[in-house]
Amino acid sequence: MVQIKQLTLEQFEERIALTQFAFQMEMSTEGIEEARASFRPDLEWGVFDEQGRLQSMLTIYPFEVWIQGQAISMGGIASVASWPDSRRQGGVSKLMIHALATMRENGQTISMLAPFSFSFYRKYGYEMVVERKAYTMETAHIPPRVDVPGHVRLVEKRTELFSGIYEAYASQYSGMLKRDDNWWKRKIWSKSGSAAIYYGESGEAEGYVIYQVTNRTFTVHEWVELTDAARMALWSFAANHDSMIDKLTLTASMDDSLSFLVPNPRFKQEVVPYFMSRIVDVTSFVEMYPFSPSNQEEALLLKLSDVHAPWNDGVFRMEFSAKGSARLERMNGTGASLPAVQCDIGTLTALLAGNRRPDMLRRVGGLHGDAAAMELLERRIPNRHTHLMDFF
Numbered sequence: 001m002v003q004i005k006q007l008t009l010e011q012f013e014e015r016i017a018l019t020q021f022a023f024q025m026e027m028s029t030e031g032i033e034e035a036r037a038s039f040r041p042d043l044e045w046g047v048f049d050e051q052g053r054l055q056s057m058l059t060i061y062p063f064e065v066w067i068q069g070q071a072i073s074m075g076g077i078a079s080v081a082s083w084p085d086s087r088r089q090g091g092v093s094k095l096m097i098h099a100l101a102t103m104r105e106n107g108q109t110i111s112m113l114a115p116f117s118f119s120f121y122r123k124y125g126y127e128m129v130v131e132r133k134a135y136t137m138e139t140a141h142i143p144p145r146v147d148v149p150g151h152v153r154l155v156e157k158r159t160e161l162f163s164g165i166y167e168a169y170a171s172q173y174s175g176m177l178k179r180d181d182n183w184w185k186r187k188i189w190s191k192s193g194s195a196a197i198y199y200g201e202s203g204e205a206e207g208y209v210i211y212q213v214t215n216r217t218f219t220v221h222e223w224v225e226l227t228d229a230a231r232m233a234l235w236s237f238a239a240n241h242d243s244m245i246d247k248l249t250l251t252a253s254m255d256d257s258l259s260f261l262v263p264n265p266r267f268k269q270e271v272v273p274y275f276m277s278r279i280v281d282v283t284s285f286v287e288m289y290p291f292s293p294s295n296q297e298e299a300l301l302l303k304l305s306d307v308h309a310p311w312n313d314g315v316f317r318m319e320f321s322a323k324g325s326a327r328l329e330r331m332n333g334t335g336a337s338l339p340a341v342q343c344d345i346g347t348l349t350a351l352l353a354g355n356r357r358p359d360m361l362r363r364v365g366g367l368h369g370d371a372a373a374m375e376l377l378e379r380r381i382p383n384r385h386t387h388l389m390d391f392f
Contacts, residue, residue, distance in 0.1 A: 070288065133251070
């Protein structure tokens with residue numbers, strides 16, 4: 001009989017072998033040793049056969065993610081893989097279900113992952129919450145240089161110079177990671193290239209760009225702007241590279257307005273589906289979630305289906321305070337006098353963490369309910385765009 005167990009330090013080699021095979025990568029000796037130094041077996045789970053051989057694995061990273069301006073504990077699922085002779089035997093399914101219970105125990109009320117297949121992870125309650133815009137523009141399309149008070153300065157890659165700007169920007173979206181120093185060091189500063197900060201007229205840092213110029217291409221690793229002045233100053237800075245480059249590539253949030261602001265918006269723009277999320281513990285998540293205030297207390301009936309997390313499956317009374325807090329109470333009766341909505345956990349995740357509005361979800365058949373309940377949700381759920389600049 002197969003077993004689900006945490007990995008041990010002694011199983012690092014097995015883990016690396018499966019990683020390289022499943023993700024079609026060949027790690028250098030230096031890369032393997034770096035991975036060994038950062039290996040956290042307490043975050044790694046595997047399915048083992050009767051002989052103790054690792055068949056399938058996944059990792060649960062402990063993160064905090066910004067949701068509606070609040071940092072919430074999140075379980076990041078990554079490195080989901082199986083050997084080919086162990087595939088389609090239910091190993092990954094067992095791990096995914098086990099991961100839900102583990103994340104709940106860890107207080108991680110929401111989970112995120114980068115899917116190899118959206119349809120595969122929808123089976124486990126995940127739903128797409130982050131899409132991004134990918135721009136590729138020739139130098140002729142770069143916004144023209146303008147004079148802006150303040151200045152852009154090339155600076156050293158030091159976390160303390162950038163983290164405050166990043167957090168101010170990240171908290172404006174749902175889905176962005178709350179980064180620690182280790183993440184900056186391992187994931188941001190490990191990229192080649194340069195970094196520049198825009199300091200406004202008051203001397204305050206209002207934006208930055210982390211980028212690399214190679215083969216006459218200006219590749220933006222990160223672009224953060226807190227003000228219109230920062231936007232104009234950073235684009236003027238990018239335009240100053242015109243003699244060195246033929247094109248610029250940039251990944252932006254879905255609410256980015258660049259195409260409206262440039263003289264000629266006919267450059268390549270793609271919408272790229274990116275990350276999925278899933279509410280792990282709906283009761284705890286709702287209690288942490290900052291709903292919009294109202295002039296009175298309100299309630300509705302939520303009929304929620306979740307085949308892989310029985311603690312979420314059922315009928316709940318959802319109470320909203322006038323100040324914007326909420327709570328769920330499991331119902332034994334029908335609560336027939338209340339406005340009611342019905343959906344699965346993926347739809348609820350899209351509603352609360354993916355900025356999909358109630359009316360849109362109703363029209364596509366994901367959310368069912370009476371008009372009063374729909375109107376209540378429309379008022380109570382704040383409208384906040386999603387974005388994610390990181391990958392795991």
